[in-house]
Amino acid sequence: MRIGELASRANVSTRALRYYEQQGILVSERTPSGQRVYPDSAVERVRLIQQFYAAGLSSRTIAMILPCVDTGHAQAEALERLRAERARIAAAVGELQEAGRKLDRVIELAEHPDPAYCPSLREQPAERQTASV
């Protein structure tokens, strides 16, 4: 398939696909006239790339680890990077979940203007002087 079809099938822009190629994370065949041609597997490839981007990996990092995904084995440097990114992702998950819980508390409070309804407001460690006015 050509770039337009890949773009619509993977739900990205053609600009993004050319950018991926420029970054060395997506390869393409070329027709004699120079147009890019991709195999069907490219769709899933692009989705994987998108997922890695969404996980906070940079183009450079993705370029380093994609060969490992394919071959199943990694040089020392790549393995180090893999572990580092894995750790970063785990930490990010924790941060996100904690932020999510904080938002949950605010949402719950906002949904219940009832002054008698206090989910875990009392667990707040600071501020005793709330209702002085």
Added chain:
Amino acid sequence: MRIGELASRANVSTRALRYYEQQGILVSERTPSGQRVYPDSAVERVRLIQQFYAAGLSSRTIAMILPCVDTGHAQAEALERLRAERARIAAAVGELQEAGRKLDRVIELAEHPDPAYCPSLREQPAERQTASV
């Protein structure tokens, strides 16, 4: 405390603190000469802001929801935004975890060059022609 101490206690730059103030998400008293003065509670405030940034919220969004965090109640628009961000965070957690699992697989494969060791390689839906060479 002044801006430098807050910066070191909250582990951010003074530039960031001034930027937060400019975005309306961090307030400060001023000395007669114009220097910023913060209460101790500002440290935790800044950490909360940082956590929201880390969770992918923009300055604008943080500015919208911080009052809700303080007052415990939200206008319709703010509540909508709270729920939207909460949903986005939940989705992001899922994406991150899936990316993490994919990295785990690659790491596990790379750590065991043993050809007999195949953790869940066989569960891959595609590619049967692996060991032809």
Added chain:
DNA sequence: CTAAAACTTGACGTCGACGTCAAGGGCAAG
């Protein structure tokens, strides 16, 4: 008093993953 450290506002720089516009080439249908 004086030098150093910390503070002020203002303004330009950065970085990455693209968006967008320009100017042209390739190709099937009528």
Added chain:
DNA sequence: CTTGCCCTTGACGTCGACGTCAAGTTTTAG
């Protein structure tokens, strides 16, 4: 042949959360 759509490379624009430098003021230490 020409219309129209898809494709090409090149190059500049964007956006957000700051970094960084400049030039001047205030506070602190000795």
